[in-house]
Amino acid sequence: MGIHKIQMPAEILIGEGVTEKVGDVCKDLLLSGACLLVSGPKTMGIGGKRVSEVLSGAGYPVETEVVESIEKHELGKLIERAREYRFVVAVGGGRVIDIAKYASFRAGIPFISVPTAPSHDGIASPRATLSENHTNYSFLAHVPEAIVADTTIMAKAPQRLIAAGAGDMIGKLTAIEDWKLSSKVTGETFSDYASALTLLSANMVVDSAEMIRNREERGLRNLVESLISSSIAMCITGNSRPASGSEHMFSHALDSILPEGRRFHGEQVAIGCIMMSYLHGLPWQRIRATIREIGCPITASELGVGERDIVRALVLAGNIRKDRYTILEQKALNAQTAEELARKTGVIA
Numbered sequence: 113m114g115i116h117k118i119q120m121p122a123e124i125l126i127g128e129g130v131t132e133k134v135g136d137v138c139k140d141l142l143l144s145g146a147c148l149l150v151s152g153p154k155t156m157g158i159g160g161k162r163v164s165e166v167l168s169g170a171g172y173p174v175e176t177e178v179v180e181s182i183e184k185h186e187l188g189k190l191i192e193r194a195r196e197y198r199f200v201v202a203v204g205g206g207r208v209i210d211i212a213k214y215a216s217f218r219a220g221i222p223f224i225s226v227p228t229a230p231s232h233d234g235i236a237s238p239r240a241t242l243s244e245n246h247t248n249y250s251f252l253a254h255v256p257e258a259i260v261a262d263t264t265i266m267a268k269a270p271q272r273l274i275a276a277g278a279g280d281m282i283g284k285l286t287a288i289e290d291w292k293l294s295s296k297v298t299g300e301t302f303s304d305y306a307s308a309l310t311l312l313s314a315n316m317v318v319d320s321a322e323m324i325r326n327r328e329e330r331g332l333r334n335l336v337e338s339l340i341s342s343s344i345a346m347c348i349t350g351n352s353r354p355a356s357g358s359e360h361m362f363s364h365a366l367d368s369i370l371p372e373g374r375r376f377h378g379e380q381v382a383i384g385c386i387m388m389s390y391l392h393g394l395p396w397q398r399i400r401a402t403i404r405e406i407g408c409p410i411t412a413s414e415l416g417v418g419e420r421d422i423v424r425a426l427v428l429a430g431n432i433r434k435d436r437y438t439i440l441e442q443k444a445l446n447a448q449t450a451e452e453l454a455r456k457t458g459v460i461a
């Protein structure tokens with residue numbers, strides 16, 4: 113066995129009001145000099161302003177950049193700007209975190225992640241999802257130096273975002289099956305540790321479904337800790353293999369054929385997971401019931417997409433990442449078998 117290098121966040125703070133500690137975290141990390149705070153139009157008010165005040169109070173000069181688009185070609189200016197600072201702090205949802213993570217990586221400066229919603233597991237992972245010509249791709253970036261996950265802020269996130277985060281976690285059930293399958297068929301390296309950690313996290317969300325739906329503090333904390341643990345599993349492997357399989361390819365395929373809309377990544381992943389569970393021979397009805405329980409859509413119409421689009425995305429999904437072997441490669445769905453799959457699992461009527 114060769115050398116295995118693992119990069120992890122140096123500090124993770126989870127709890128009520130931990131935003132107030134962000135200055136202390138920067139000091140613990142021995143960060144000095146000016147900070148570029150990246151936030152979104154809405155999340156600036158939700159947490160960005162307060163984080164900026166806390167950092168200023170701790171003696172850090174702070175300037176702010178409000179971002180929205182995740183188009184990769186629009187990031188050049190932000191990368192240039194980031195080079196003028198000593199570190200980047202991102203306060204926002206998945207989009208903001210991904211943009212800031214990638215820009216700080218390209219600028220070669222440390223990155224601190226302050227998520228405002230538990231909506232996906234990019235919170236702590238070394239990867240960033242960005243768009244190129246309106247299609248989302250996952251790019252290598254770097255691991256956040258610290259994660260400051262304030263459950264007081266996250267508890268106020270829209271229910272749909274919380275459910276989407278849980279949906280993204282349930283998607284790991286099929287991601288791990290795909291990885292196991294690939295290790296058998298292609299000989300791809302499989303990590304017992306990373307897969308066990310991911311499954312533990314996914315099952316914690318399954319067991320907490322009711323508490324998550326009811327927005328109970330314990331349920332929310334379990335969800336946030338699961339998302340972070342899943343990210344840590346990605347830090348262990350250095351890629352997104354433990355967290356992203358055929359269910360994610362289905363979601364990426366939907367993104368590539370549909371214009372941007374009010375659909376969330378985790379919702380699409382959850383629907384993909386129902387269908388991929390069926391293909392893998394997992395207890396898909398139970399998985400679907402859990403997804404329903406946490407409040408994620410389980411049908412095309414609930415997701416707000418056409419039935420044709422589901423079928424098209426299923427056919428396309430197998431070609432979305434040729435370097436990643438999944439059940440889709442084995443099943444090689446065509447328009448007819450894809451439609452049958454979507455119908456059998458109740459995703460289309």
Ligand SMILES: [Zn+2]
Binds near residue numbers: 232233280360377381
């Ligand atoms: Zn995901």
